[in-house]
Amino acid sequence: MDAAAPMEAEQRTAGQASTSSSTAAGPSAKPIVVLVIGMAGSGKTTLIQRVNSHMHQQKLNGYIINLDPAVSHLPYGANIDIRDTVNYKNVMKQYGLGPNGGILTACNLFATRFDQVIQLVEKPRDPPLQYVFADTPGQIEIFTWSASGQLVTDLFASSMPTVVMYVIDTPRCTAPQTFMSNMLQAVSILYKTKLPMLLAFNKVDVSRHEFALEWMADFEAYSAALEADASYAATLSRSLSLVLEEFYDGMRCVGLSALTGEGMDELFKALGECVQEYQQFYVPELQAKQQRKEALEQKRREKEMAKLRADMAGKASLQEGGNAAGAAAAGVAGAAGRAAAGVQQEQLQQGLQEDEDAEESVDLNLSDDSIGSDTYEQEQ
Numbered sequence: 001m002d003a004a005a006p007m008e009a010e011q012r013t014a015g016q017a018s019t020s021s022s023t024a025a026g027p028s029a030k031p032i033v034v035l036v037i038g039m040a041g042s043g044k045t046t047l048i049q050r051v052n053s054h055m056h057q058q059k060l061n062g063y064i065i066n067l068d069p070a071v072s073h074l075p076y077g078a079n080i081d082i083r084d085t086v087n088y089k090n091v092m093k094q095y096g097l098g099p100n101g102g103i104l105t106a107c108n109l110f111a112t113r114f115d116q117v118i119q120l121v122e123k124p125r126d127p128p129l130q131y132v133f134a135d136t137p138g139q140i141e142i143f144t145w146s147a148s149g150q151l152v153t154d155l156f157a158s159s160m161p162t163v164v165m166y167v168i169d170t171p172r173c174t175a176p177q178t179f180m181s182n183m184l185q186a187v188s189i190l191y192k193t194k195l196p197m198l199l200a201f202n203k204v205d206v207s208r209h210e211f212a213l214e215w216m217a218d219f220e221a222y223s224a225a226l227e228a229d230a231s232y233a234a235t236l237s238r239s240l241s242l243v244l245e246e247f248y249d250g251m252r253c254v255g256l257s258a259l260t261g262e263g264m265d266e267l268f269k270a271l272g273e274c275v276q277e278y279q280q281f282y283v284p285e286l287q288a289k290q291q292r293k294e295a296l297e298q299k300r301r302e303k304e305m306a307k308l309r310a311d312m313a314g315k316a317s318l319q320e321g322g323n324a325a326g327a328a329a330a331g332v333a334g335a336a337g338r339a340a341a342g343v344q345q346e347q348l349q350q351g352l353q354e355d356e357d358a359e360e361s362v363d364l365n366l367s368d369d370s371i372g373s374d375t376y377e378q379e380q
């Protein structure tokens, strides 16, 4: 893998729009990262192309990252392209993998350098970046259920406001069970990432998305659509629709057409709302997570310190105890030499007393050595 490639690829600024004083994210704000996820063929790449041209028109400062190593042609100029860094076909050959294994491994290799991508995105610019759109592999699970997808998502979300845009092929969703499959996929991504989500019903030029909004708002309407179907899958879909009511409630949805450009203004408005949700819910959760991690680390350090103290105390008391016992034995021998049983007893007592004194001084020394930790424990 070419480590310097993300840096070089970034020089190609085809995806950058021209300058603007009226920035949606604010002049000093961090860019909004949009992870574009969806089933194969839902129109992610075409949608990003449309978004790119919309950003140019609106003079929004955008940045595009392609994370799909297997895409053969990109209709937009990506600022960073995974294919400049890693060739998934070579990966397949080198590791003896099939296409999916090759794509997955290519993504994993790229993810190991993703801190460089974050650095590039965060690089100060004038005017600052407002939006970062990331195109993900068509095989949805390669991104959503892989270590690399998790890493990329976490790195973005812990550095910048991050939103998941789940792209849906609307014409295909007119079948109620395909609609349910899409919703379940979206829910699983929401659970996995815990990020604000936007449902983007694409291809509304072919089929309007209002039927989907109705199914989400009204269980009876969805149930009616399944009426003619008495199969087990249909019954399950009906039950799932009830379960998903909580998910549907308040979920942001936009109807888009990557082909005609319909819905672009609504998309950017919805992204702004998602950022508010990110600030309100995700950031406090992230902070709490970091605090829990720090507390665990602190506990681990304290435990190690206590173990070290115990080891040192054991060694020191053995050493001091041995010295004192030696002195006591010498005293006993001297007393025996003078043949005085009372004196012998006295010497023995004295020896034991010395032993006790020695132990006391060991304890004090240990306390001195570990003032910081002891103080912390007492405070706890």
Ligand SMILES: Nc1nc2c(ncn2[C@@H]2O[C@H](COP(=O)(O)OP(=O)(O)OP(=O)(O)O)[C@@H](O)[C@H]2O)c(=O)[nH]1
Pocket: 038, 039, 040, 041, 042, 043, 044, 045, 046, 047, 071, 137, 138, 139, 202, 203, 204, 205, 206, 256, 257, 258, 259, 260
């Ligand atoms: N009519 C119509 N067709 C669209 C629209 N968006 C995408 N398409 C078509 O849908 C097909 C798939 O589009 P892509 O952009 O390649 O979809 P993708 O999700 O990136 O596909 P993968 O890379 O396989 O994941 C193409 O033939 C596009 O021309 C749209 O809004 N309307």
